[in-house]
Amino acid sequence: MTKKAMHASQNLGQKKANEVQTKKASQKSDFTAKLLEKILKRITPSEEEKKKELAVVKGIIKRISSIKGKHIKAMLCGSLARDTHLRGEQDFDIFVLFDKELPRGEFEQLGLKIGIEALKGYEHWLEYSEHPYVKGIVDGYEVEIVPCYKVSKACLLKSSVDRSPFHARFIQKNIRPEQKKEVRLLKAFMKGIGCYGADIASEGFSGYLAELLILKYGTFLDCVKAASQWTPGLKIALNEAHLKKCKATSTLVFPDPTDPKRNVASAVSLEQFSRFVFACKKFLERPSEKFFLGAKQKIPTQISLLLKERHVIAVCLRFERDEAKDTVLGQMKRLKNLISQELEKNEFKVFASSIANTDKDVYCFLELERNSLGKLAKVIGPPVFDEKNVKAFLKKHKRVVSGPRIENDRIVVVEKRKKLYAREFVNDLILFLSKQGKEPIKSMLKKAVILEKRGLVKRCKKPEFAHELARFLIGRERFL
Structure with a gap:
């Protein structure tokens, strides 16, 4: 074959390969479009x-x-006001605006009075955030009546909730009708993979941030394509000039267009940022319903099978209605970290830890490599040349099984452990925090229940607990 013929043959082969690639890309694009319409x-x-x-x-x-009363007006905020809410989201945020000169104490008192009167005849109760507000159930819908100050600019707010009306007006003014469906897709995607919600427990993306991302990128798919290339420390904005005003440094920075000094993405943790980026990569590789609905995980009827040969501890606390759930979940997250640190410090390797909650309870789950230690422990002391600390070490470690002896340049002893079981360390920490910790979790810890194998299996008679425990034990991302 001549060089010319070989060259022509190669070109023909490349052309066919390109045609196949183009056809596959077109089929994938058609499939994605049909999938998104279905969702x-x-x-x-x-x-x-x-x-x-x-x-x-x-x-x-x-x-x-x-x-x-002294209130100026009431207005609907949140995703319903912007027509970007999802089917089944049955919670409404109604804000009651007061004059900015009204003293804080009177503001809170009048806000509660109006909330209670407005929900008279319906089930209602108090919730607590930066200040108390009233929440209730009206015709099956969850309604929050939140007092806020009416200020002329978001940068002049007197409480954090004062910015909500500005967010509502900004999105209503700037979002195009066709972009509302794109916001819904992005929110459903974030919910499906488990990174939606800017509360302390979720540490993810707020609904407002999802709306801003669509304003930034235009469509759901363009947002996913851009996000698949994100790296931690990213700074993006609707207006590049806003980046100069926002001095925040975090995993993701997105200045609030209504108050550019504020970072809308400040709640997004590194873990949730990474989850979103990775899910975007995977979605582009193989689009699927599971990214929006979460993969259907088969929850075993026999939890004991999942617990076999595994060492799991659960700390269970009961919510009280007058406690701020968001605050409790944030404290529970810190408790989880403290327990993990305490166990690691005492030679228990923590494989995984997580918190979960139902309407009435909050749980901290920990899986360990083992749940007990050997009866003896080797304690390595200071170098023999450190006279002061050597004396202190020998004074502290008098009752030894073996030693003291010198290994390399250090004093070493072997002694009996005072505590052998992980449960003991967890119990002692909870006892300490129930006396020295912060409310409201301090009071809740006094009634804490620590569960291991038998206790976990018994508690699984409660379906909600069984579901959360099984999810923890399976430990698989919803979209994988």
Whole structure:
């Protein structure tokens, strides 16, 4: 074969390969488009549903308007106000605006009074964030009535919730009708992979941040493509000039367009950022429903099978209605870290740890390499040349099984352990924190229950607990 013929043959082969690649890309694009349409049908509320939701909101706002007081007006905020909410999201945020000159004490008192009166006749209770507010159930919907100050600019706010009306107005003004479905897809994606929510427990992406990401990138797919290339420390903005005003340094920085000094993404942890980026990569490789709905994990009916030859400890606490769940979950996360550190310090290797909660309970799960230690421990002391610390070491370690002796340049002894079981270390830490810790978890720890194998299996009679424990034991990302 001549060189010319070989060259022509190679070109023909390359052309065919390119055609096959183009065809595959086109098929994948068609499949993705059909998948997203299918997901949208599932997650978008119907016009009838929206009408019913807005009717409930209008009824509550009408009640608030009829109450005599110093409030200026009530307005709907949150995703329902922006028409970016998902089907089945049955929670409404109604904000009651007060004059910014109203003293804080009176502001809180009047805010609660209005909330209680507006929800009179319905089940309602107090919740606590930066300040107390009223939450209730109206016709099956969860309604929050939150007092806030009416300020002229977001940068002049007097409480953190004062910025919510600014967020609502900004998105309503700037989002295009066709982008609302893109926001819904992004929110469903974030929920499906488990990184949605900016509360202390979730440490993920807020609904407002999801909306801003669509304003930034235009569509869900373009956002996913961009995010698949993100790295920690990324700084992005709707207006590049905002980056100069926002001095924040965190895993992800996105200045709030209503107050550029504030980072909307400050809650996003490295873990949740990494989860989102990795899920975006995987979605582009192989699009699937499981990214939006979470993979259907088979929960074994016999939890004892999952626990066999594994060492798991659970610390169980009970919520009280007047406690701020967000605060408790944040404290529980810190408790989880403290327990892990205490166990690692005492030679227990922690494989995994997690917190989970139901309506009434919050749990801290830990899996260990082993749950008990040998009866003897080797204790390595200071170098023999450190006279002061050697004396202190020998004074402290008098009752030894073996030693003291010198190994290399250090004093070494072998002695009996005072505690052998992981449960003992966890119990002692909880006992200490129930006396020295911070409320509200301090009081909750006094009634803490520590469970191991038999106790875990017995508690699994409660379906919600069994589900959370099984998810922890399976330990697989929802989208993999």
